[in-house]
Amino acid sequence: MIRMTEPSKITNVPDHQPAAGGIAARARASVGPKYLSGLNPEQREAVETLDGPVLVLAGAGTGKTRVLTTRIAHILSQGRARPAEILSVTFTNKAAREMKHRLGQMLGHAVEGMPWLGTFHSIGGRILRVHAELAQLKSNFTVLDVDDQVRLLKQLLQAENIDDKRWPARMLAGLIDGWKNRGLMPSQVPSGEAAVFANGKGGKLYASYQERLKILNAADFGDLLLENIRIFREHPDILRQYQQRFKFILVDEYQDTNVAQYLWLRLLSQAPASTKAVIPGRVEDANPESGDESSARDSGSAPSAHPGMTVAAAGPTKNICCVGDDDQSIYGWRGAEVDNILRFEHDFPGAKVIRLERNYRSTGHILAAASHLIAHNEGRLGKTLRTEDQDGEKVTVTGSWDSEEEARGIGEEIEQLQRQGEKLNEIAILVRASYQMREFEDRFVTLGLPYRVIGGPRFYERAEIRDALAYLRVINSPADDLAFERIVNTPKRGLGDATVQMLHDHARKRRIPLFEAARAVVETDELKPKARGSLRDLITQFDRWRTQREVTAHTDLAQIVLDESGYTEMWQKDRSADAAGRLENLKELVRSMEEFENLQGFLEHISLVMDRDGGAEDDAVSLMTLHSAKGLEFDNVFLPGWEEGLFPSQRTLDEQGRAGLEEERRLGHVGLTRARRRAMIYFATNRRIHGTWSTTIPSRFLDELPAANVEITESKGGSAWGGTGGYGASRFDDMEAFGSSYSTPGWQRAQANRNRGGQGRNGGGRGGFEEETASFSSSSSPDFGSFSSRRRGPLTIEGELVAKSTGTTSEFSLEDRVFHQKFGYGRVTKIDGNKLTIAFDKAGEKKVVDSFVQRA
Secondary structure (H helix, E strand, O other): OOOOOOHHHHOOOOOOOOOOOOHHHHHHHHHOOHHHOOOOHHHHHHHHOOOOOEEEEEOOOOOHHHHHHHHHHHHHHOOOOOHHHEEEEEOOHHHHHHHHHHHHHHHOOOOOOOOOEEEHHHHHHHHHHHOHHHHOOOOOOEEOOHHHHHHHHHHHHHHOOOOOOOOOHHHHHHHHHHHHHOOOOHHHOOHHHHOOOHHHOHHHHHHHHHHHHHHOOEEOHHHHHHHHHHHHHHOHHHHHHHHHHOOEEEEOOHHHOOHHHHHHHHHHOEOHHHHHHHOOOOHHHOOOOOOOHHHHHHHOOOOOOOOOOOOOOOOOEOEEEEEEOHHHOOOHHHOOOOHHHHOHHHHOOOOEEEEEOEOOOOOHHHHHHHHHHHOOOOOOOOOOOEOOOOOOOOEEEEEEEEHHHHHHHHHHHHHHHHHOOOOHHHEEEEEOOHHHHHHHHHHHHHHOOOEEEOOOOOHHHOHHHHHHHHHHHHHHOOOOHHHHHHHOOOOOOOOOHHHHHHHHHHHHHHOOOHHHHHHHHOOOOOOOHHHHHHHHHHHHHHHHHHHHHOOOOHHHHHHHHHHHOOHHHHHHHOOOOOHHHHHHHHHHHHHHHHHOOOHHHHHHHHHHHHOOOHHHOOOOEEEEEOHHHOOOOEEEEEEOOOEOEOOOEHHHHHHHHHHHHHHHHHHHHHHHOOEEEEEEEEEEEEEEEOOEEEEOOEOHHHHOOOHHHEEEEEOOOOOOOOOOOOOOOOOOOOOHHHHHHOOOHHHHHHHHHHHOOOOOHHHOOOOHHHHHHHHHHHHHOHHHOOHHHOOOOOHHHHHHHHHHOOOOOOOOOOOOEEEEOOOEEEEEEEEEOOEEEEEEOOOEEEEEEHHHEEEO
């Protein structure tokens, strides 16, 4: 018999939450929501395990995004929480938008009212604006970008009389960002770390920087979380409000969190009753039995907490679910801590770990190779990817004589895939270092293969390459105004916008190139002495470089220009994360010039490369670094450069030791698992490293691949010149076994050249642009001969004529009364071409160009 409750006793009842295992919950579960259909058992377990801490170890291609969004949909549909009571943290705004879109599709309506679904920084910024006064800010504070940070730090360096050339502001910005990523306030920075900048002034400058930010009512990105942590530490009542608000916490890509993000999550993930248990920095709350951090670490009982965080006996935790893959933690260089995910069970006792191991992306051989490789890492929780599909093709490993043959071989392989009906959009080349892209880009232009660079500009579109090319263009053609304007103040020479505008005005009035306008202006008093001296020195340098051009190899000239201009030094002093990569790119640029007879030929080639309209290609090969490939997938993936020193990176091994080696191995795992059907690894026996040819050995990672899942193949990019290319005979010189079945256009041209004797430059060609040019010149006009016979025309004579034509007679006469915008009224006392010496009434005698004055 069911007893009815009196109506008076059920009024004003708070929102009902279905009891776990109750009739309502079981009835609702029996309906079987549509969004649960299609989930495998492990995915469904991850979705339906809502209570307590949960770690979902989601391998590559196992559907982690689907699990995360389905879990949110399940929480909402089961009535366990309102949208505003769910904190869901992602790493990118794109991922947050995708999650909202998927939720709308699952639930049948647009997801409204989920204000706490976003990135760490967006959510941290929102919390900080609510409590801005506790951080000595106003709610309308400004978030500074990197350029603003550097400018502010330059001001602080000048105030402290610190040489910003020896101690660059950008280097200090990087240090401060690193400290903030580790959750360190100025007073918490170890003295040893503070000493690395400006002879121990790093900590003081950090404190001054923070004080200046408060005065400006500004914060940088690091503050968005750092100030949150400080407020939560110092105001437990505010922390308790957010702990009570968030009934469920979900975190995506947990393996990529840094220390500050970890601390922020740890604070919010504790149940309100246990707030004192894990407030970072509160020593009085530490467990007296556990001892200090060092003793706990030495005992080896558990992973130690992060610096500045005192961990006591863990109290109850709320419903937190972290999704990640320790085997895909590849961002240690920007502060990510793989230990965060490895210590999850220690941080959240009683946590349930669910492994998603069924891969829906790759074939069996690819998964076996990737799993066998990553199994060599010691710092991992462990899982083995599997698939229920066919094994597919084995992973191939191909050796090449050098990096050029590697690029040719991959280019030929892509052409063959294209003939088989493969879409270029489903082909990717993943490199370890960005400078590797240059040879592939050149090869693709030669073959006419469309391509796109993911995660950055094409090689020749990078800022440092454009700058270097601008110097070479001005040497080649003094009338190249666009190139001259680009580098006139790069590196900084004190020639600002006002100076450049003055040069433009003079050049336009006299109808002369910008460079000749600069030559004329430095002979006058138009500019301030310092700017005039800098501009005169630059003009003198270009005159000297043009003279050297006639007697110096163009590769040596390029290195001289980069060094003497101060451009190389500028990047050597830059302490940003990408400065080393930019220097490598500059070395690769100089190396790429060796394939051409002279500077003119090289610049002509660059114009062909730059003329491609990359955005118009719908079907194109994707070219990117391994770091940029995370989260992407392709049918066919090429992995070149698997050699010791390049991959694994020698710099990473030197700086980080075993931890660096394991991250490099995780990077290889990520590269392999980008492939759906084919993964093709390449290595070269010879490669140009730091400007010199080196004999390399295959990467140790190749020996860690399982023999049963790997096939050794031969390169299709063998020497096209019968072994006369300067590196000895190639095993591909004798290609008779292939017969006429090998019929790509590039191969046919190379064979035709070979049959004619292969008379390229220095007795042998190296492929690429040189092959194309030699083939063209010999077939179209016998008189032209090989590419080496095509000499540069008398372009400099034409340039000199243009310069001499600027020395026209001035329209002014002696004793003319004139007016100058800067110096006022005066009288012409001397005339030299278009240069006037004027006795000004107030400024005295000055030399000016006649285009800057007018009759009074």
